[in-house]
Amino acid sequence: MRKSVLALSILLTSSAAWADTEYKIDLTQPEHQRGDVSITFPETNEQFLDIKMPAWRTGYYRILNLANGIRDFTAKTNGQNLRWEKVDKSTWRIHLPKNVGEVTVNYEIYADQLGRRSRHIDDSHAYLDASAVFMYADQWRNEPVTVSLNVPDNWRSYSGMEREGDHSFVADNWDVLVDSPIETGINKHFAFEQGGRDYEVVFWGEGNYDAEQTVADLEKLVATGDSIWSSYPYERYVFMIHATSGAGGATEHKNSTVIQRPRYSFASRDDYLSFMSTASHEFVHTWNVKAYRPDGLVPYDYQKENYTDLFWIAEGSTSYFQNHLLLHAGVMEPDEYFERLASGIDRYKAKPGRKVMSVAEASFEAWIDQYGDRAHNDSVSIYSEGALVSWMLDNALLEATDGEVSYRDVHNELYKRFDADEKGFKASDVLAILNDLTGDSWQQWWQNNVEAPAADIPFEKMLNDAGLELVYEENDEPENWTGWRASKVDGGMELTQVSRGSPAWEAGFRPDDVIVAYDGYTVMQGRFKEALQEYEAGDEVKVTFFRRNQLHEKTLKLEQAPATDASIKPVDAPTAQQKARFLQWLQIPHPNA
Template identity: 30%
Template sequence: MKPIKLTATVSLILLFMNLSAAQAQPSANISYNVSFPEAQAHYAEIEMHITGLKQNTLDLKMPVWTPGSYLVREFAKNIEAFSANINGQIVASPKINKNTWRVNTKGKAAVTIKYRVYANENSVRTSYLDVSHAFLSTSGIFIYPANMLHSPSTITIVPYKDWSKVSTSLEMVNNNPFVRHSPNFDILFDSPIEVGNQDIFGFDVNGVKYEVCMYGGGNYDKERLKKDMHAIIEQEAAVFGENPNKHYTFIVHNHLRGGGGIEHLSSTVLGASRDNYASEKGYQGFLGLVAHEHFHLWNVKRLRPIVLGPFDYDNENYTTNLWIAEGFTEYYQEIAVRRTNLYPPENYLDQIANEFNILENLPGKNVQTVAESSFDAWIKGYRPNENSNNTTISYYTKGAIIGMMLDLEIINSSNQKYHLDDVMKYMYNTYYKTKKRGYTDAEFKKGFEMFAGKKLDDFYKKYINGLDPVDYNKYLGYAGYKINDELADNNDAALGITTGTTAAKKVIVTGVTRGTAGYIDGINVNDEITAIDGNPITDAANLIAGKKPGDKIQVTVSRDGQNITLPVTLLKSNRVKYKIVSLDSPTPQQLAVRKKWLSL
């Protein structure tokens, strides 16, 4: 979050508010006390004080989703013991819909609201607390007065027992770390709070103060992290020409097995595995996560699709542009680490080839466009089922690939004068800084075309709104590379299923890939495979060992308590495993594009 007194904060608030609407809204003084008397049972207790009321009725609302995670999570489900008190008397506060309570305040200027929040969902996007710490994902903690999203608030944290630290991007009040201020609710809901005894260290990057807060321990090397995170942050800021923050907070939750992250305006929450920092693969993965979520402070938190702010906290906020907001961020997380020279170019090429493999091995690439994937994030992206691979793609993965394609197109078409960075900086300056609003799909397309020096109608028709196969060799060829399929010469037979083994050694089908032998011949998800060709099965490994494409087998399954034998004709595996390799004799032009692309 921007410091309260800085003029830049004004533009930040303008971004998230419609001033004419805000001026029409009533003003009030709002404060919260947050305490944890039953931390062992995962409860936070909230006391909300509102003064300066002038309306007859006060509606109090809990957001149904959190920005950055496109799923209606119904945070009101965790609220209990809601009560309203006016002048020392409990007053009626009926719930009028799933996330709204109504209080009759006619003639009353002040009201006190109390409620409890059950916080036991351990993820980067939801609140969790126990006796060791509290993570407050603020959109699921703080109820707000309807039509007062513009109102400032003060949050006082009452720590549990020996908790001594608070980590958040919200500003302190009178240098008290347990008292924080938010200029409005958009910023409050974009500023998670960590309370406990987390390990905190920091560093400065060109005048911006960074704080890293580690909960859960781990084998991390603070000095190495400081140096490498500093390098990544510098590379990302260089894309946009500035860092709009004065301070930024990384909240890192280290678990036995952890992952994921969620972006915020001036902070991020990361999930990590506490013992993975010592391996190069694990460490590079963590740096990629840092690079991804930190890049979001520009891409999506400020440079954003037009519908993503001001937010509607009651309903889904639809956009077809998550392939830019998330997919390009995925692309830049990889290219930013490449630019630091922490790892050789081959590491980056392997990462982008892995994106190819993920996309190409999904039958859903022939069903769902990347624009549709963005729009349907609310109903499909965060709600995968056993058939999702057959019908959907990830806007992260295909968006990252499109980012690479457009970067190479722009570099090649402009004779190395421009690259994707120039588009991102132009769009940031034009829409966030100058117009103070989000962009439309058509406006971003014009930005690409400006620096590519050509119309991209055909590109959009094929790859954004269409299902054309990606021409990897065309775009990689600009830089003197091509793809090799390391599985091209294999003649392996495949059933086309994924399985899991229960404690009782039952082999259960968990997925069936469209177009494969198992799909065509009727193997179902949740079937228990009991025998193949009459031979009992107790291990999922090597179900079809020694078989070849065209062989016919008898697969016996238990389905709903009945044994069924299915004749299956094995097919050749259609999986690909691409690797990016250099052309034998790249031209000077190709080498120049390569140098620009990979910062060689």
């Protein structure tokens, strides 16, 4: 196990007694999505005690203001009420008399945030992420905690924390508690051992999943960790799987993960691989983010944004590795991997924002919700574009070292050199690792591809190096291209997206314009998209539309649609060098080896 931070604990608790903080929650009447929380803090000689609820939770980089679920807050010592006041949106200040004993706070928590994976209580279960349920005090943040649940008789409780009873757990400190969610309720439970480590899989909700197959493939997945890292950072790990009525997503934790999917989105091969890719993503996070993470996130500050220009490594590199592990495990076939990689290339090439924003800037701006037209035209994703930059760096390392060093080696060095309990890494640290591994400076590469927009990734060359080719189907009847996306509304088509540099962009169209006619014909008289295909590339079309409830007309000059629907094919007769590169890259033999 990795060592904990003792010096910081002693510093923070210099004026307080060393003792456990006791957390309790009563869930015996869950129908109204409420629970009653009780927290007992050790005695202190301070004049007041600040009790805080986080403003966000790990793995979801948005301010959520989680204190919004708190009602009926009270504070007592020795049975006597204590005076308290709110000093900001997330802090309750309790005024303490001299020689005060233990302080117990009570409050009701309202839990209806299933899709945010923060807190959810109903008559079938409770999912409790401590960041959204259990308050903390800085004085005891680094001291041991106990957690007890009072639940209906037929409920079963699970967590990555150490179990002390059927419905009770212990943790070294609040940071372990906040990174070890609890799933309690009516559920299905499976357990297995792999590589000397214990695993549990808990399913909540009915759906079209095959539990036995899922557990078998998860067992294959968790055996692949040593294909990248030199050791595992845990002895026990819990997969929590929610089959929901619509909520979807996943969140990584120190010793567990929660994965949510709509209940009937497990069975098809595509859906199942999507689920397993998510499970693999969260598994990779056990190292990349939980065992080591960027400097701006160490330690987590739960009261405000935690900034870093390296979220693209935290999330994008995780996205890059997720399907590599599934390939290595034999859960995903090479052609299935190629299909997903090709789709990512298509999305990248169709995104004007790749020429505008770098992955470093996207990382720093991650706390700002990029949405709509701006997300498409002016920004990139720390996930998708972060994954592609990770691939580009991996390829560059393999090329520079004749296959001796890969991006896997970089992440193993980050794991060995940076313990997230103590210190985070900076861009300069990554550059130092690159230099140590290769003997060369990577500063210019970093400036060109990380700090500047990676506008033109050489996909064809990278694939050819590994004995693959990027193929676009030839279309005997090329389509015309507008560059807009639209949805049907009463009386016309409302634009929802206009790509920068496209014909629609150059003509001056924008989202929310409602197109009602073209060349004198109403769009309701036929299928508008199909009608535009009757023109030739280069033709001009007069488009009538409403903007701000006023009628306007613009001229749209059509262009031939750019190539899309890429596919990746193995070359029939790869060279020995191509086969070697493929193996170095994906750790499996070339399909035509």
